[in-house]
């Protein structure tokens with residue numbers, strides 16, 4: 201059991217040094233001792249950040265579901281694997297044991313096979329947070345199909361783009377979903393999306409809200425009768441360690457979202473190892489991550505990481521404010537949750553409510569609190585620490601990305617002393633570097649720069665689906681022989697890292713990454729709009745909110761502007777989803793541009809942030825006069 205569970209700071213430094221000195225034997229030992237392989241690897245690692253090409257555990261054979269399910273059956277078949285907590289607190293929670301999960305995943309896998317899905321086929325999953333979501337993900341992995349989960353808050357257009365990009369043969373959805381007091385018509389969205397997708401042959405529909413929906417003859421099937429008729433045995437497809445496990449889309453600063461491709465062996469090893477250490481996971485724990493499985497956090501730390509450790513993982517269907525703002529804490533008390541992992545935006549929104557919502561519940565089961573998705577500000581950190589953790593539960597501020605597959609920088613609870621707003625230290629195997637704008641590494645302490653990694657780790661994405669060139673340009677071309685994250689960071693006197701935010705045109709709103717270009721493209725499709733530019737500005741709950749500067753083809757009367765604002769947000773909702781709506785829309789006669797015609801976002805960002813005292817030199821602009829106009833009318 202060497203190196204696996206780090207127990208004190210001295211051991212952390214020892215393990216960390218080993219992981220840098222001998223990365224291959226470090227990961228090899230972990231892979232060897234903690235997982236089931238059908239065949240051992242020929243080579244632990246081969247890599248080249250120029251091509252780029254990265255391979256871990258090459259030649260090894262395995263199935264990840266054998267590691268997440270089958271191997272636990274002998275020792276903990278009757279233990280709860282997935283604890284499903286429904287949207288409505290009056291509906292009973294469902295405890296799915298490892299034995300039951302085994303059967304349900306196999307049945308689902310057999311249904312997929314009967315519909316012609318096999319190894320390497322892409323399956324799009326567009327489901328709410330119900331057990332079928334986790335089960336369908338695992339069923340794909342069982343037969344070697346590549347799942348592409350799309351968050352069930354994305355619009356029909358966004359869904360169809362993702363389905364077409366990876367040529368999915370099947371869509372798995374439900375008749376609808378519950379979100380607090382509301383229901384959403386997911387099947388209607390799928391139907392609309394599929395008008396633009398010719399690759400999809402079958403749609404499987406889970407029943408959740410019992411609404412009347414249209415079923416298209418020859419394409420759509422209700423899931424349950426098929427599951428009921430399917431065998432509970434399905435032999436796992438034996439995969440190569442480097443076979444793709446899934447595709448997950450993330451927004452880039454430009455154009456089409458990027459379909460990040462994660463492979464099987466390295467992803468499994470890394471998510472399992474980090475889950476164990478970052479959450480101080482112990483056998484009797486009840487672990488709860490509030491993310492949606494539609495995001496990477498849910499893939500790695502609701503499904504794969506916890507199940508690979510044989511943990512009990514909570515899946516929550518609802519929202520933090522329903523039926524009231526005490527819901528999270530009610531669930532913690534009810535299930536005696538030991539680890540609670542959420543996003544700063546959720547903490548900030550709950551911190552605005554009365555403390556009675558918290559104090560009504562017994563939270564003494566908690567032992568680790570986690571944060572992910574965006575920088576956690578000091579105030580939110582203290583609120584979380586004081587009121588939820590009662591100063592007893594360490595907070596792990598975990599920094600990572602869809603692309604990294606697993607947590608990269610984080611305290612290890614009860615090991616690493618924490619400081620608010622610092623993600624602290626790299627986990628073993630992770631080698632960060634800060635770079636300056638000229639491409640030099642910044643050594644030493646008390647420095648800031650752009651966050652990169654100089655050595656591969658097992659769970660890094662291997663490519664962008666269908667576009668390796670874009671993978672290379674986005675992550676490996678800014679700095680030679682480095683993976684570039686797109687984030688800025690500083691390193692303090694003890695070597696702790698603090699993330700300062702994105703340095704590209706991605707804005708994180710309520711923990712969701714949004715590229716500005718796709719939003720601008722959506723707005724520009726409005727017939728009245730000539731041009732637009734989106735920037736972020738600070739928001740006390742969402743972290744950042746979106747501010748849009750829009751020029752119109754004809755200026756029109758200002759009384760029309762409110763209608764236009766609604767229409768613009770409607771366009772965004774249709775093209776991307778409600779998460780990308782603008783908080784502020786300012787109509788302006790022009791946008792500040794450089795002589796080469798590039799929009800000067802730096803100026804727009806400052807105006808949106810009300811930092812107009814120091815706009816820098818605007819005299820080189822093509823149209824300096826618009827700056828004053830924009831300032832005078834700023835919202």
Ligand code: WTA
Pocket residue numbers: 450495496497571572573574575576597598599600601602603623685686687699701702708711712713
């Ligand atoms: C940001 C989420 C500060 C960061 C797992 C990163 C964070 C982007 C943190 C990835 C954190 C994530 N502190 N910033 N603890 N965690 N970020 O792909 O800008 O949805 O690049 O992955 O979120 O977001 P993604």
